[in-house]
């Protein structure tokens with residue numbers, strides 16, 4: 697079992713776009729949040745009938761208390777929830793997991809993110825386990841969002857203000873292509889899904905192996921149109937994912953084969 701109910705303890709406006717929702721988790725043992733700095737949970741806004749949920753990174757975790765920092769973008773159930781929820785409200789939380797795993801030998805890492813991955817990026821920087829040279833490519837709205845990131849020695853921030861994030865075309869993949877990638881590096885990506893595909897291909901094209909990156913699409917531009925197209929090919933592309941898992945390829949390879957199948961289907 698990984699599901700738990702949780703109660704909103706506080707909702708706080710951190711910046712023009714970010715709202716911190718602090719939750720008390722009723723069954724922290726069942727939820728079992730992993731220690732990874734990009735740990736995330738699915739939040740189900742109607743605890744009585746957990747249907748549609750949205751994923752949010754665990755910005756802080758202390759005992760049964762967690763903080764989620766939610767970007768307020770144009771519209772969507774997650775944005776509406778974060779903008780309106782108040783102390784005492786209940787939600788369901790489930791599917792705690794994490795991805796950030798630099799290989800032990802990596803001495804250089806690239807963190808690539810837009811606003812959606814800013815909370816996880818902040819926690820990764822805060823919890824850097826060892827001296828590892830870090831380049832953070834961040835695409836945000838303005839300087840308020842850059843101020844949100846902790847300052848750490850050995851971290852170079854490359855920023856693009858006002859692009860991507862639903863404001864306009866994203867520059868994330870372009871900025872990554874402009875960097876020189878060392879052979880023994882690691883890349884963690886959290887941001888818009890089309891950009892995640894471009895970045896993953898670029899890393900592979902530079903000879904990086906699958907253990908050198910954890911690239912995750914956190915959201916999708918114009919997801920309504922994409923969802924309608926996906927519904928037409930869902931069975932076929934999900935079969936590719938299931939077959940890869942059944943062949944023992946593991947979730948990471950299966951996810952890549954799933955994304956390749958999506959691309960072949962024009963998605």
Ligand SMILES: Cc1cc2nc3c(=O)[nH]c(=O)nc-3n(C[C@H](O)[C@H](O)[C@H](O)COP(=O)(O)OP(=O)(O)OC[C@H]3O[C@@H](n4cnc5c(N)ncnc54)[C@H](O)[C@@H]3O)c2cc1C
Pocket residue numbers: 736750751752753754764765766767768769770771772773774775776811812813815816861862912913914915916917918919920
């Ligand atoms: C592992 C993981 C961790 C995440 N952590 C966080 C986090 O800590 N904080 C956070 O805010 N988000 C985070 N996200 C992203 C978040 O789950 C999505 O942005 C989600 O789609 C928001 O739901 P919504 O109901 O607001 O919008 P939706 O109903 O999903 O979408 C409505 C419309 O808004 C657009 N849209 C969706 N998300 C964004 C966005 N971020 N920017 C601009 N337009 C958008 C869609 O294309 C669509 O047109 C995470 C995602 C994953 C997978």
